[in-house]
Structures are given as C-alpha cells and as structure tokens.
Amino acid sequence: MxxxxxxxxxxxxxxxxxxVEPQVAEVVLHWMTEEFGNSGSRTHEYGTRAKRAVARAREALAHSLSARPDELIFTSGATESNNIAILGLAPHGEKQGRRHIISSAVEHKAVLEPLEHLSSRGFEIDLISPGTSGRVSVEAVQERLRPDTLLVSLMHVNNETGVIQPVTELAKKLRETSTYLHVDAAQGYGKLTEDLHAPIDLVSFTGHKIGGPKGIGGLLVRRRGRDSVPLTPLMYGGGQERKLRPGTLPVPLVMGLAKAAEVFEKxxxxxxxxxxxxxxxxxxxxxxxxxxxxxxxxxxxxxxxxxxxxxxxxxxxxxxxxxxxxxxxxxxxxxxxxxxxxxxxxxxxxxxxxxxxxxxxxxxxxxxxxxxxxxxxxxxxxxxxxxx
Missing domain, CATH: 3.90.1150.10 (Aspartate Aminotransferase, domain 1)
Known part of the structure; x- marks a missing residue:
C-alpha cells in the first residue's frame, strides 16, 4: 500500500x-510481533506472559493515580470511559429514584451526548454555564446539589480553552455526600495527575494526548471505603475488566499506554x-x-x-x-x-x-x-x- x-x-x-513517542512505538511493535499472546489464554506461556505484562501495566497506571490496580479498567479511550461511567451509573439512579445530574455546558461531546441520551430517559440534566472565564465554580455546583443528585460530571481541563476546572476541591466536597463525581481527564491526565489523586469516584483518561497510541485509555472506578461505584456494563460477552468492558484486551496498546505514561512522567x-x-x-x-x-x-x-x-x-x-x-x-x-x-x-x-x-x-x-x-x-x- x-x-x-x-x-x-x-x-x-x-x-x-x-x-506516538518512539519508545512507545517500539513497545507496541514488540507486543504485536514477538510477545503476541492473548492475556486471556491460560494454557500456554504466550498467554501467561501477556497476562503478567498487563498486570504490571495496570499496577503502574493505577499507582500513578494513587489507586489500586483492581480499581482500573482498560477501555478504548476517554469517550468509551465517559459512556461507561455516565450510562453505567444510570440504572442505579433509576432504582434509587435519583435522576438529577449536574454537569457543565462546556463539556466534551463525549459527555454531553450521553447526558442528552439520559435526558430522553427521564433524567434531569442541569448544565452550568461558567461565564466568560470558562471555569465552573465549586459553589455553583454545591448550590445545585439535591437529595436526588446522582452524579456530577465535570471535565479536568477543557479541550478547547485549556481552562483547568476545580475537580480536586469539588471531589473533597462531594465525598461528604452520596453524589458521585465523574471527571473526564482526557486533557489533564499525565500533565496534572496530582489533581486526580483526589477522591474522585470515576476518572476517564486516554493515552494519545501524551504520546501514547490511539485506541487505548482507562476508567478509574475508585472505591468509597468497601463500596464500589455501582456501574452496570453497557456490553456483555466474556466478563473481562471486572465485567464492565468485555472483549480481548489489546495487549500491545495497553503496554504502549503504560510506557507513554512512564516516559511522560519522567x-x-x-x-x-x-x-x-x-x-x-x-x-x-x-x-x-x-x-x-x-x-x-x-x-x-x-x-x-x-x-x-x-x-x-x-x-x-x-x-x-x-x-x-x-x-x-x-x-x-x-x-x-x-x-x-x-x-x-x-x-x-x-x-x-x-x-x-x-x-x-x-x-x-x-x-x-x-x-x-x-x-x-x-x-x-x-x-x-x-x-x-
């Protein structure tokens, strides 16, 4: 061709x-052409080596977010992670009678369109307009909180203006309530990772904004004590990734994501x-x-x-x-x-x-x-x- x-x-x-950073490309190619095993294959060494490598990558990436490895699932990127977080929480909201969601009018379409879908299912979507600064205040969110508020979804860094949202402060405030916080960290991951160490319930991120390959990212599902965020899967078939994201893991991309995060952090x-x-x-x-x-x-x-x-x-x-x-x-x-x-x-x-x-x-x-x-x-x- x-x-x-x-x-x-x-x-x-x-x-x-x-x-894609050259070191990352080398890692991806290695796991495509030499160590090409399926991490789900348990009967031979190719699968075992792939499974061990994925476990190491998961541990390193979770550690970078001050989280446990079992709190991180791999996805195709931030868009899929956003959908799993927002749409996956909806059944719990419906069961509990909590159909109020707060977000902002400056979110990425990967958040606004899932929210629009939930609106058609009877959810009340409360979008905050941030004014000319482009920055949503914590007070504006708190003023809108209600007993039936299921979720606040606020991006970390705006993809068009670069404005940083106060997700760390907001996470600490919401941790005192029953309302979950989701953060789309596509633009901030790697650059302002310390912000994501805050007690944010759901963090979406991707690799291709920091020199990683396209098609790989993650969703951090952080526990509250012993309780995990009650997500319902959007797809079924295989039970991979805590049954939240079935399908064969793209081991080369997972390893590329981990390498990109390692290189970028240095x-x-x-x-x-x-x-x-x-x-x-x-x-x-x-x-x-x-x-x-x-x-x-x-x-x-x-x-x-x-x-x-x-x-x-x-x-x-x-x-x-x-x-x-x-x-x-x-x-x-x-x-x-x-x-x-x-x-x-x-x-x-x-x-x-x-x-x-x-x-x-x-x-x-x-x-x-x-x-x-x-x-x-x-x-x-x-x-x-x-x-x-």
Whole structure:
C-alpha cells in the first residue's frame, strides 16, 4: 500500500492528538510481533506472559493515580470511559429514584451526548454555564446539589480553552455526600495527575494526548471505603475488566499506554517548562496582531491557547496558515461540518468570537518546525488585507 507523505508543517493541534513517542512505538511493535499472546489464554506461556505484562501495566497506571490496580479498567479511550461511567451509573439512579445530574455546558461531546441520551430517559440534566472565564465554580455546583443528585460530571481541563476546572476541591466536597463525581481527564491526565489523586469516584483518561497510541485509555472506578461505584456494563460477552468492558484486551496498546505514561512522567517538568516557554514566545510574536485570549488564563494548562483574531474568518485564516502550521477551530470529535464552538458560546462570548476562534495547542518537541515570526506575519498580512 502506498503511503502518502505531506509537506512537513508545524503541528499545533496537540489537543486533538500527539505523535506516538518512539519508545512507545517500539513497545507496541514488540507486543504485536514477538510477545503476541492473548492475556486471556491460560494454557500456554504466550498467554501467561501477556497476562503478567498487563498486570504490571495496570499496577503502574493505577499507582500513578494513587489507586489500586483492581480499581482500573482498560477501555478504548476517554469517550468509551465517559459512556461507561455516565450510562453505567444510570440504572442505579433509576432504582434509587435519583435522576438529577449536574454537569457543565462546556463539556466534551463525549459527555454531553450521553447526558442528552439520559435526558430522553427521564433524567434531569442541569448544565452550568461558567461565564466568560470558562471555569465552573465549586459553589455553583454545591448550590445545585439535591437529595436526588446522582452524579456530577465535570471535565479536568477543557479541550478547547485549556481552562483547568476545580475537580480536586469539588471531589473533597462531594465525598461528604452520596453524589458521585465523574471527571473526564482526557486533557489533564499525565500533565496534572496530582489533581486526580483526589477522591474522585470515576476518572476517564486516554493515552494519545501524551504520546501514547490511539485506541487505548482507562476508567478509574475508585472505591468509597468497601463500596464500589455501582456501574452496570453497557456490553456483555466474556466478563473481562471486572465485567464492565468485555472483549480481548489489546495487549500491545495497553503496554504502549503504560510506557507513554512512564516516559511522560519522567519528562513532565521539562515538558511543562518548554510548553510555557513556547507559549510566551508565541504570545510575544502575536502581539503584532489584534487578538483576544479566551478563557481564564490564571487557571489554564500551558499548551493550549484559544484565540479570537479581530476581523478574521477562522476558516479562511486556517487556509492561509496551512503551509506553516496545522491548527484547528476546536474539538476534533465534533461534526465534520464547521459550526460555532459550543464551548465558547456557553461562555457567553459574542457570536463572532465563538464562530471565529482558533485553538493552538502544542506538544514540546513536536513544534520545532514552526517559524513563529513567519506564522505571525501571515496573520498580520491577512488582518491588514481584510481591513484595507
């Protein structure tokens, strides 16, 4: 099969995915071509070695979240984990007469759409609009808590603005109640892992945002004392992963996820410093343009910027920039047709801002190709051309 190689441009869409780290790729290939056993096969050494390797990976990943190995199940990624957490808790809510769920209007579609489905089943979904900061306050959640509140689902780091939500503080507050907390940690996992050590009941995460392979992630189902979150499986057939996620485990991907987490943790401090440095350089250069930054910059991850450039059509600007950098208007998981960002709209930003903002996101070590000054020149020239 012919492989098409495009012209090399800088990659500024790391919030969508990252390049697999070479060490990770080596591990995945090893478990695909040499140690290729099924971890469920118990009658020979190939299966035994695969089972032992998965156990080691599970232990390491659970430890990184300050959890027990039996509290972690492997999934295909954060979207599946979100669905298992939200839809899997619904039968318990129905039995208990607790059909109230609190979330935010700036969640990823992988949370909002399962919630929309539950709404059609009679659940009351209470979505908090965070205002222009993009950050939901703990007080706003607490004000909405009721005796029949089953779940609060709040993302860790917003995938479009990079705003960090107060999940650690919220977890401590909710632990005193019967309401469960689910956190979609797709963007924060690895970068702000300490936040996830808090007593969060359900944590969804994925590997491909930190140099791991696509198609693998996890759901942490943390116990409350001796009690586990009462989840009902969405699929049946085999009983793997505590009967919550049946099917043959993709051992190569599991091992790749564990290796990515290990590599990223070793490099995390340097990664953070490099991400902040690149951000400063980029903003300094973009000072020659007319723009606004969307979201609370005091509570933001260093590798995501959401910018609205004055007098600019975002889609047209992306075309102007295509020879310099790969950029996006928002989430890669929404409709293929361009629509205004639901995140920015929920932040009560003007329509022209919600419709014409760019998300720039980077992974240090994967943006060397970018000539920042030339990148800025394109935007300056475009703004001058539009206004003249």
């Amino acid at each position: 012919e492989v098409l190689v495009s012209n090399v441009v800088a990659y500024l869409d790391a919030a969508a995915t990252t390049r 490099e995390r401090k340097q990664w953070w410093s490099d991400a902040e440095n690149f951000r400063r350089q980029l903003l300094r250069s973009l000072g020659r343009t007319r723009f606004r930054v969307n979201g609370d910059q005091e509570n933001s991850i260093p590798h995501i910027l959401n910018l609205a450039f004055d007098d600019v059509d975002a889609e047209a600007l992306i075309l102007q920039l295509k020879d310099y950098a790969a950029v996006a208007t928002g989430s890669a998981c929404t409709s293929a047709s361009y629509t205004p960002s639901h995140v920015l709209a929920a932040m009560d930003l003007p329509e022209h801002v919600a419709s014409n903002s760019l998300r720039l996101s980077w992974f240090p070590g994967q943006v060397q190709e970018l000539d920042i000054e030339s990148f800025t020149d394109v935007i300056v020239d475009y703004q001058v051309g539009v206004s003249s």
